[in-house]
Amino acid sequence: MKVILKNLMVNYPYFIAAILFIIGALTVLTRNNLFKKLFGINIMESAIFILFVGGANIRNGIEPILNESEVGAVYVNPLPSALMLTGIVVSVSVTAFALALIVRLYESYGTTNARRIAEIRNELTTK
C-alpha cells in the first residue's frame, strides 16, 4: 500500500490524467443533457493529451527546438507532442460537428435531453 501511494505521488501527471478521464466518463454516463455529455467527451480527450505529453517529459529537459547556445542540453521527446497536435485538431472537428447535430436536434424536438428525445421518438414510431 505504501509503495503504491509513493508511486502515485511520483507519477502525479499520470494520476491527474486518470482522475480527469474518470470525471469525463462519469459525466458521459450519468448526465442526460447532450451538451454535458459533449463536455464529458472533451474532458476525456484532455486527459489523454495530458497523459501523452506528460509521458514525453524529462526533468530539467528543454523544449524540442534546437538551440546551439545550450551545449549538452537534454531535449524532451518531440514525438508525442506532434501526435497530440493531430489529436487536438480531430477533437475540434468532432466537437464542432457534435454541436451542429445538437442544435439541429433542439430545433426538431425542442429539448436537449437525451432521454426525452428517445421518448418522443418512441411515441412517434409506435403511433
Place this chain on the structure above:
Amino acid sequence: MNLKIKKLFALAVILMSVYMIIMVVAELPPYGEPNNPVHNNVSERYINDALHDTGVPNMVTAIVFDYRAYDTMFEAIVLFAATLAVVITLKRWKKAGDNK
C-alpha cells in the same frame, strides 16, 4: 427507480475502473526520468537528425510537416470535411419559390 439503478450501476463501473487505473498508474515507470522506455531510438533519431534531414530547428514542426506529412494532409482533409458537414447541417438553404 429505474434511473437510480442505472446511476448506481454507472458508479459501480466507474469505481472498478478507478481501482484498475490507479493500479496501472502505480506500475508505470517514474515520471521525468531520462531512462524511461518512451525515450528510445525513435526520439533519439528525431532529436539528432531533424536539422540535417529537414533544415528546420523546431522538431515538432519537422515531424508534423516532413516526417509525417502524409498524416497531416489527411488531418487537414478531416478538418475540411468537418467544416463542410457543419455548414450542410446548419445553413438555412433557400427553397425555390420561397421569397422570405
Place this chain on the structure above:
Amino acid sequence: MKDFILKHIAAIILPFICIYGFYVILHGHISPGGSFAGGIIVGLSFIAFITIYGSRKGHAQMPDKVLVFMESYGTLWYGIMGMIGIFKGVPFLANKLAGVNLGAPWALSSGGLISLIGIGVGIRVTSTIITLFFTMMEDES
C-alpha cells in the same frame, strides 16, 4: 453590442492580435508555435471583431466567397506542394529528397516546403474557425 469603451479598446488591440497570429504562422518552423496555433489566433481576432461590431460588419470584412476560397484552396495547396515530389520522380510530399533548397537553418526562409505548407495550413485553419463561428451564430435582424 453598443459599448463605447469596448469598441474603442478593441479597435486598438485587435490589429496587434492579428499581426501576432501572422508572426506565429510565419515563424512556426524556428520558434514555438506553428501554423495551427497561429491560424487559430488570427481566427479568434476576427471572431472578437464579429462579436463586438456585429455580424453585418463582420460579413462585410469577411465575405462568404473569400472564406470558401481560402478554405478550399488552402486544402488544395497542400496537395499541390506534395506534387513537386512526384514531378521530380521521388515519393509524394518529399522535401529533401526532391532537391528543394533547404536554405540556412534559423533563417525565416529555411525548411523548403515546410514553411510554404505551413502558410497554407495557417490560412485554412483561420477560415475554418471563422466559418464555424458564422454558421453557428444566430443571425441578428
